[in-house]
Amino acid sequence: METARKQSKKFCLVLIKPSHYDDEGYVIQWYRSAIPSNSMAVIYGLALECAEQKVLGPDVELEIHAFDETNTRIRPAYIASLVESAGSGMVMLVGVQSNQFPRALDIAAPLRRRGIMVAIGGFHVSGTIAMLAEREASVLKAQNMGISLFAGEAEGRLARVLCDAASGQLAPLYSYINDLPGIGGVATPLMPAERVYLTLGATTSFDAGRGCPYQCSFCTVINVQGRKSRRRTPDDIEHIVRANLAQGLHSFLIADDNFSRNKDWEAILDRLIHLREVEKQKISFTIQVDAMCHKLPNFITKCARAGVKRAFIGLENINPDNLLSAKKQQNNITEYRKMLLAWKRSKVITYCGYIIGFPADTPETIMRDIRIIQKELPIDLVEFFYLTPLPGSEDHRRLHETGVAMEADLNMYDLNHITTAHPLMSKEVWEKTYIRAWDAYYTPEHVETVLRRAKATGSSPGKTLFYMSWFKGCISIEKVHPIEGGFLRLKYRQDRRPGLPLEPAVLFYPKYFAGMLWKQIRWVALYMRLRMIYMKIKRDPNRRNYTDSTLEPVIDSEVETREMFQSEGAQAYVTQSQQNDMERRGEAG
Numbered sequence: 001m002e003t004a005r006k007q008s009k010k011f012c013l014v015l016i017k018p019s020h021y022d023d024e025g026y027v028i029q030w031y032r033s034a035i036p037s038n039s040m041a042v043i044y045g046l047a048l049e050c051a052e053q054k055v056l057g058p059d060v061e062l063e064i065h066a067f068d069e070t071n072t073r074i075r076p077a078y079i080a081s082l083v084e085s086a087g088s089g090m091v092m093l094v095g096v097q098s099n100q101f102p103r104a105l106d107i108a109a110p111l112r113r114r115g116i117m118v119a120i121g122g123f124h125v126s127g128t129i130a131m132l133a134e135r136e137a138s139v140l141k142a143q144n145m146g147i148s149l150f151a152g153e154a155e156g157r158l159a160r161v162l163c164d165a166a167s168g169q170l171a172p173l174y175s176y177i178n179d180l181p182g183i184g185g186v187a188t189p190l191m192p193a194e195r196v197y198l199t200l201g202a203t204t205s206f207d208a209g210r211g212c213p214y215q216c217s218f219c220t221v222i223n224v225q226g227r228k229s230r231r232r233t234p235d236d237i238e239h240i241v242r243a244n245l246a247q248g249l250h251s252f253l254i255a256d257d258n259f260s261r262n263k264d265w266e267a268i269l270d271r272l273i274h275l276r277e278v279e280k281q282k283i284s285f286t287i288q289v290d291a292m293c294h295k296l297p298n299f300i301t302k303c304a305r306a307g308v309k310r311a312f313i314g315l316e317n318i319n320p321d322n323l324l325s326a327k328k329q330q331n332n333i334t335e336y337r338k339m340l341l342a343w344k345r346s347k348v349i350t351y352c353g354y355i356i357g358f359p360a361d362t363p364e365t366i367m368r369d370i371r372i373i374q375k376e377l378p379i380d381l382v383e384f385f386y387l388t389p390l391p392g393s394e395d396h397r398r399l400h401e402t403g404v405a406m407e408a409d410l411n412m413y414d415l416n417h418i419t420t421a422h423p424l425m426s427k428e429v430w431e432k433t434y435i436r437a438w439d440a441y442y443t444p445e446h447v448e449t450v451l452r453r454a455k456a457t458g459s460s461p462g463k464t465l466f467y468m469s470w471f472k473g474c475i476s477i478e479k480v481h482p483i484e485g486g487f488l489r490l491k492y493r494q495d496r497r498p499g500l501p502l503e504p505a506v507l508f509y510p511k512y513f514a515g516m517l518w519k520q521i522r523w524v525a526l527y528m529r530l531r532m533i534y535m536k537i538k539r540d541p542n543r544r545n546y547t548d549s550t551l552e553p554v555i556d557s558e559v560e561t562r563e564m565f566q567s568e569g570a571q572a573y574v575t576q577s578q579q580n581d582m583e584r585r586g587e588a589g
Helices: 038-052 076-086 098-113 123-131 137-144 158-166 234-245 265-278 299-306 320-325 333-345 363-376 394-401 427-441 444-457 461-478 505-539 568-588
Strands: 009-017 029-033 060-068 089-093 117-121 148-151 173-175 203-206 251-254 284-289 308-316 349-356 381-386 486-490
Touching: 009 038, 009 076, 009 158, 038 060, 038 158, 038 203, 076 089, 076 098, 089 098, 089 158, 098 117, 098 123, 098 137, 117 123, 117 158, 123 137, 123 148, 123 394, 137 148, 203 234, 234 265, 265 299, 284 299, 299 308, 299 333, 308 333, 320 568, 333 349, 333 444, 333 568, 349 427, 349 461, 363 427, 381 427, 381 461, 427 461, 444 461, 444 505, 461 505, 486 505
Parallel strands: 009 060, 009 089, 089 117, 117 148, 148 173, 203 251, 251 284, 284 308, 308 349, 349 381
Antiparallel strands: 029 486
16 A cells, blocks of 8 residues: 655744834725835745745644735734644734734734734844843843844845744744844745735835945944944845746835845846846836945946946935934035936936934924925925834944933834924924924925926926825825825724724724825815916927926036025035045146
8 A cells, every 4th residue: 555645734924014003093004105115025925935944843834924014904913823833833013013003013913912923123122232232121021921032134145044933942032133144045035926015106115225334323223233334245136136037026126225235236237228228127126225325336327227227315404413423424515416317317206214303403404404405406395204213223222321311112113203392392392393393395396397307307296296206195195104104094903003992883983084085185175286387388389398407517606606505504515525526626637
């Protein structure tokens, strides 16, 4: 008689990228979310590699599920049933940022009560372990719940975690924060297409490199990913893009904190150019770069040819004293116009991050700076953020060690809430100024100016209109930051934050559906108001001849005439910069 074939075992791995709570305690979740999770793509790709390599044994099937809570409801009972039906498994909460940590613990708690193994990794765990001498309170709480912590990056390490879990020996802590792996030739970051389609534009994500050489005090990246550049090979990037094209995915976010510092940027862009121009693949990219990227010969023109449609630029501020206080000395304000005009010439939409709440800021200086940006810099979109001492940053460690009071609720560390006191502004004044900043930039008059610039320079005014509507509406209608926005807000009555009362169904559902209807009416009204501006420009026979002072070529004498350079700090900066240039020319001569 033929020997019966041995039945395969199964190990269920559930990957969850948690969201966080809004001001009413409901999970921020959408029918379609905006930003894809790079951490999820990385871990999912590594898990696929572990499954292919049979790291748990030749007779063990590794079953993988991946959920992003920004577009998928997470029900702990259902997650538990996936693991329990497999007979063995674990849940990994991946890429957890500080503002997502309370939600991550709330997802983990019922799983732990059912005896399911849970691990948490991401910037909060990694950053606090890297920067603080003792365990941060919420991280310690996680350990006391029996949750395993993972600090650092998972390349070359995930198999060990899975093997430990399969044998019931999951360690309390896996710390690789001081042992950053190479990322060339490793597993392909990938997400299943059905999950990617839950993002607007079916956009997926990958990182071409990690690490940043700069020392910005508000940044957590340098303390988690290190200050030494590590990068995937051009072959890797081409393989990532082709793997996603095979799934029917064409839109990508390159998640590098600063793609222009990747030493292989040109070789990577040449591969992407070949895909677009020779193979005629319809691919597009959003990237993040620094304010000096235009200094790299051919960088911006090759980005445009490779399919870069949007560039996020860490402008942060136009006041050199503020930049110096944050150790962002790499930003040269005299180069801002050159850089932005270079992107304009390449027809790429620019986003600029702008931080409000540096120590010297006042309502008056902030409004002045916004007015100068509108008048003198050809920026398309501006995202405002509160200066926030993010756990894992130098700012947070300094305040922690000196005993300065900070917000205890990690849910507030989303860059859209105040988390510590300002030396010159009360909390109320700071909050009002932050909202005023959004209103002041996205006025109908400035929307028209930006759209006219887009039309005159050949970039897409239609896309620019969409994004300007998006940014303005997320803040004024949805009351969330645009980076956390999405299409059709979802709320579930029973998913309210623990400790807050469960609203009666007879109150919750009428309020929710009426609120959704009212928001959609406001969204349509907002878009139609701005579209009327767009249509006026479209009908203007002189629309392509528009110009203003932001589009004028850069000349040396503008440091004497433009308002951006007239403050005391800016004049001192320009003088020092000119002296440095003279010294460099003298040395070269």
